[in-house]
Amino acid sequence: MTTDPSIVLDFNRVSKAFTDGPPIISDISLTVARGQFLSIVGPSGCGKSTLLRIAAGLEKPTEGICGVDNNSIGYVFQDPTLLPWRNARSNINLFAELQLIDKLVVKDRVDDVVELVGLREHQEKYPRQLSGGMRMRVSLARSLVLRPQLFLLDEPFSALDEINRQRLNDEILQIFVQEQFGVLFVTHSVAEAVYLSSEIIVMSAPPGEIKKRIKVPFAYPRDPDLRYDPLFASVALEVSQSLRETQI
Numbered sequence: 001m002t003t004d005p006s007i008v009l010d011f012n013r014v015s016k017a018f019t020d021g022p023p024i025i026s027d028i029s030l031t032v033a034r035g036q037f038l039s040i041v042g043p044s045g046c047g048k049s050t051l052l053r054i055a056a057g058l059e060k061p062t063e064g065i066c067g068v069d070n071n072s073i074g075y076v077f078q079d080p081t082l083l084p085w086r087n088a089r090s091n092i093n094l095f096a097e098l099q100l101i102d103k104l105v106v107k108d109r110v111d112d113v114v115e116l117v118g119l120r121e122h123q124e125k126y127p128r129q130l131s132g133g134m135r136m137r138v139s140l141a142r143s144l145v146l147r148p149q150l151f152l153l154d155e156p157f158s159a160l161d162e163i164n165r166q167r168l169n170d171e172i173l174q175i176f177v178q179e180q181f182g183v184l185f186v187t188h189s190v191a192e193a194v195y196l197s198s199e200i201i202v203m204s205a206p207p208g209e210i211k212k213r214i215k216v217p218f219a220y221p222r223d224p225d226l227r228y229d230p231l232f233a234s235v236a237l238e239v240s241q242s243l244r245e246t247q248i
């Protein structure tokens with residue numbers, strides 16, 4: 001791990017192969033600092049989820065080093081995986097309960113987080129009574145309660161319709177600006193990557209390598225109308241062209 005205290009994830013020349021197979025990702029070096037929103041785009045199968053699983057400590061690199069504080073990670077997947085027999089509030093409590101955080105501390109934090117993600121009126125509802133967007137808010141909230149320094153987000157919004165997706169994009173940005181954690185975000189949507197990120201990494205077709213890094217030249221907080229700015233379109237074009245080249 002580097003000595004810079006703002007760095008919350010540090011991949012140093014990480015490669016990963018599964019037993020006897022070819023490398024899935026190869027020679028990946030990247031860092032995520034607090035206040036940085038780093039997105040990864042790349043063709044299916046190039047190892048994006050594997051990279052996140054290594055960052056989360058669920059897989060070990062075959063080569064290289066992954067430096068991360070495992071006690072301070074929030075991990076959110078495409079599928080919110082809520083427990084159907086617990087209501088929204090009780091699902092939000094879940095990770096804190098598992099980590100044996102003091103009950104009174106948890107109560108305060110859950111009150112805050114429920115407000116932050118706009119679930120106050122829906123706390124008593126069960127997952128089956130919630131829309132897809134609301135279920136994803138519960139999933140985000142469940143990790144936010146742990147006050148992570150690093151958020152790992154694996155295509156969290158891809159099952160949502162466009163309006164809900166944009167709404168959740170704005171909400172996650174608002175929380176990010178407020179909490180200043182670091183984010184490693186995987187998405188298939190170029191527009192979403194540009195709208196959210198401070199930097200975008202384009203990965204090549206398998207074995208996944210870093211093909212290009214593109215800095216996104218917009219300050220936070222971001223205005224929803226940014227999506228219609230000509231400069232936004234030119235950054236999106238650069239990402240798309242780079243992605244297209246990976247598929248040839």
Ligand SMILES: Nc1ncnc2c1ncn2[C@@H]1O[C@H](COP(=O)(O)OP(=O)(O)O)[C@@H](O)[C@H]1O
Pocket residue numbers: 018024043044045046047048049050051
């Ligand atoms: N536990 C595993 N054992 C063997 N192969 C795996 C395992 N996990 C992922 N893979 C393989 O790694 C490749 C990359 O998968 P993944 O990281 O999910 O890619 P992406 O998220 O970019 O679509 C796929 O070919 C997948 O089959």
Ligand SMILES: [Mg+2]
Pocket residue numbers: 048049050
């Ligand atoms: Mg994946």
